[in-house]
Amino acid sequence: MTDTTLPSPASRQLLVEHARTVAEQADRHAVTLESMLAVLRAGRLDDRAARILATEIATTALVDLRMVTDQQRSRMLEPVVGAFARLRTDLHPLVRYGDLDVQFVEPPTTGRALPGEVAHAARAIVRSAVLAFVDKGETRRVRIQWDCDGLNLLIGIRDDGRGDLTMHDDSLRPIAEQVRSLDGTLAVDATPGWGSSLDIRLPLDPPNEPEPLVDSVPLSLRERDVLRLVVSGARNREIGRRLSISENTVKFHVSNLLRKAGARSRAELTALAKG
Structure with a gap:
């Protein structure tokens, strides 16, 4: 007997999100490849500088891809x-x-x-x-x-x-x-x-990972996004690129996070966030 059961609204939403993520990743990969080609072809960069910059672009893209892949694998049904x-x-x-x-x-x-x-x-x-x-x-x-x-x-x-x-x-x-x-x-x-x-x-529902800082300190959605990337080790410029905000805005959010958490440095903030 053929199973004609329609997917639930939640399942359909996940499929839509997956398709959107795939399209976004394809765009990111295209931009990454174009950026690497532009760097390697740049006449004002010597070979060593071009290799270093191209490697940095590729490394950043790989880290981003792994993060998205992990999220998708855990969310797909x-x-x-x-x-x-x-x-x-x-x-x-x-x-x-x-x-x-x-x-x-x-x-x-x-x-x-x-x-x-x-x-x-x-x-x-x-x-x-x-x-x-x-x-x-x-x-x-x-x-x-x-x-x-x-x-x-x-x-x-x-x-x-x-x-x-x-x-x-x-x-x-x-x-x-x-x-x-x-x-x-x-x-x-x-x-x-x-x-x-x-x-x-x-x-079917894995235990939630503890987030002591997020649980104890009221944070906006943007501050949570910035905190997640700070904990991952990303610097302000990289955080700004990933969140499509300016580096000055990132500094503003990081300053607020340090103040709310009572932390004196990014390392201390990271330690508090990890609990």
């Missing part, structure tokens, strides 16, 4: 059914070319959409778990089930192997680390002669 279908595709070679019988228990079509980071990690965790089972040498059948309780992605993986898998098994270490990085939980249950099972819970 994948329908739970679509994310599970991608998992089936990932495991297709094992099913088609190996002796492994993989049973997929489809998640409910009404399940909440998964944040991109959770969906990506969930597929990686399942792939690693299946390979861990196969490496034991006696696994012939694996059952994979996903469910969603509205707050968590629930993953169940069971095999028909020797049933000697434990939390201390080396093959589970990467899985445990990934689960912990997402503030999730991992449980292992094994019955000798009957197989092993993994039960994994991944929160």
Whole structure:
């Protein structure tokens, strides 16, 4: 049966924002490349000065790209059914070319959409778990089930192997680390002669990072933007470029931030912001 469920307004908004971000990034890349070409072709700059300036332009662009990529990855959503279908595709070679019988228990079509980071990690965790089972040498059948309780992605993986898998098994270490990085939980249950099972819970809403300064000091939206870039290490000129404001305006906001935070320097302001 074809799923004709329309995306929610929130999902549509995220798709619109993603398209806008992609277009903006394309424009930024074009400007970056044009700037680098202009610098490299500039007759008034010697080779060394041109290389230094071009490298600075490229470095700034890369930092900006990584920031946007991280934000997009955390904000994009994948329908739970679509994310599970991608998992089936990932495991297709094992099913088609190996002796492994993989049973997929489809998640409910009404399940909440998964944040991109959770969906990506969930597929990686399942792939690693299946390979861990196969490496034991006696696994012939694996059952994979996903469910969603509205707050968590629930993953169940069971095999028909020797049933000697434990939390201390080396093959589970990467899985445990990934689960912990997402503030999730991992449980292992094994019955000798009957197989092993993994039960994994991944929160769909990661815990908010503490922002002591933002929580304790009233800041305008622009001051928050400036503070974020100050904490990242950007200087006034770079902050002005990213926020499309003058360097003098940046200095004004930084001065206000120092006064409100009771800080004597940018380093102290950064330390207070990081808590």
